[in-house]
Amino acid sequence: MSAIALKDVLDARERIAGAIHRTPLVHSETLSSLSGVQVYLKLENLQKTGSFKIRGACSKIFSLPPEEGRRGIITASSGNHGQAVAYASRMRGYSATVIMPEGGSPVKAASIKGYGAELLYCGTKSDERISLARRMSEERGLTFVPPYDDEFVMAGQGTAGLEIVEDLDGVSAVLVPTGGCGLISGIATAVKEKNPSVAVFGVEPDGSDSTGISFRAGRRTALRDINTIADGIRTTIPGELTFPVVQRYVDDMLAVTDDDVLRAQRLMLERCKLLAEPTGAVSLAAMLSGALPDRFKGKRVVALVSGGNVAMMRLAECLARSC
Numbered sequence: 001m002s003a004i005a006l007k008d009v010l011d012a013r014e015r016i017a018g019a020i021h022r023t024p025l026v027h028s029e030t031l032s033s034l035s036g037v038q039v040y041l042k043l044e045n046l047q048k049t050g051s052f053k054i055r056g057a058c059s060k061i062f063s064l065p066p067e068e069g070r071r072g073i074i075t076a077s078s079g080n081h082g083q084a085v086a087y088a089s090r091m092r093g094y095s096a097t098v099i100m101p102e103g104g105s106p107v108k109a110a111s112i113k114g115y116g117a118e119l120l121y122c123g124t125k126s127d128e129r130i131s132l133a134r135r136m137s138e139e140r141g142l143t144f145v146p147p148y149d150d151e152f153v154m155a156g157q158g159t160a161g162l163e164i165v166e167d168l169d170g171v172s173a174v175l176v177p178t179g180g181c182g183l184i185s186g187i188a189t190a191v192k193e194k195n196p197s198v199a200v201f202g203v204e205p206d207g208s209d210s211t212g213i214s215f216r217a218g219r220r221t222a223l224r225d226i227n228t229i230a231d232g233i234r235t236t237i238p239g240e241l242t243f244p245v246v247q248r249y250v251d252d253m254l255a256v257t258d259d260d261v262l263r264a265q266r267l268m269l270e271r272c273k274l275l276a277e278p279t280g281a282v283s284l285a286a287m288l289s290g291a292l293p294d295r296f297k298g299k300r301v302v303a304l305v306s307g308g309n310v311a312m313m314r315l316a317e318c319l320a321r322s323c
């Protein structure tokens with residue numbers, strides 16, 4: 001039994017309709033000639049709050065009975081999920097608390113505060129923050145909105161997959177940046193249950209490849225050290241609910257280097273005038289680096305550009321490193 005099915009994604013779409021953007025799916029000639037595949041970019045960097053995370057946050061928060069929501073919302077996040085939860089909570093008039101990693105992005109922190117949420121800082125690893133959030137939710141009666149390991153969140157993220165299969169005829173593969181696997185489990189469910197012939201690949205930096213390792217081992221396996229520029233996917237282990245969906249529906253996990261990621265980020269900006277954060281460029285990096293299997297040459301392949309939240313100072317560093 002899977003945690004979610006196509007029906008859950010369709011229900012999520014109905015729940016969040018009007019609250020999110022249907023983002024563009026654009027073809028790039030330049031990126032196609034550089035990679036040898038027909039590159040389509042699904043632009044979740046242009047989504048409300050700057051990443052796809054608003055899909056899952058709205059799906060979860062809008063599913064709560066009002067009396068539960070009014071007690072308040074809490075989450076743990078390296079940034080984008082926190083922004084999304086703050087934004088979605090405010091849409092419903094609920095108060096939100098967001099636990100960020102120490103040393104997390106100041107731009108993300110400012111945006112979370114700007115959406116009216118309270119900020120707390122704790123540790124640097126996602127599991128430390130998640131256990132604090134769970135404890136506070138028990139002690140104070142707040143509703144915990146997990147960043148990925150939740151059926152409503154997974155179904156919400158899957159709505160991006162519905163849009164892809166509806167908007168592009170003849171799509172051969174979809175590439176998805178992968179952290180805790182909420183995004184890819186939702187997308188793979190939507191895409192495979194609509195059209196099983198479309199391949200779905202997860203992409204990770206080679207310094208943060210816990211899902212790839214787990215996928216090959218056939219069980220959830222934790223990484224000790226995380227080393228990547230892609231700060232949205234520094235996850236030590238794939239989710240409990242999400243990973244079985246990955247095992248069932250994902251064709252393979254691909255890995256790229258940070259240099260591949262920075263080059264992809266730079267090319268999108270330079271050639272397409274599109275700003276992605278490093279994590280958002282991981283999927284395109286797999287097409288440009290040769291990580292995607294050769295059988296997709298000439299085929300229509302979608303890179304999900306998962307987010308665009310990057311501080312301008314950090315962008316300057318990324319661009320300098322990509323030379």
Ligand SMILES: *Cc1c(COP(=O)(O)O)cnc(C)c1O
Pocket residue numbers: 051053080081147148177178179180181182183184232233277279280306307308
């Ligand atoms: C959260 C996030 C991801 C990964 O999503 P998971 O559901 O954790 O796999 C990818 N890209 C960006 C920009 C994100 O914020």
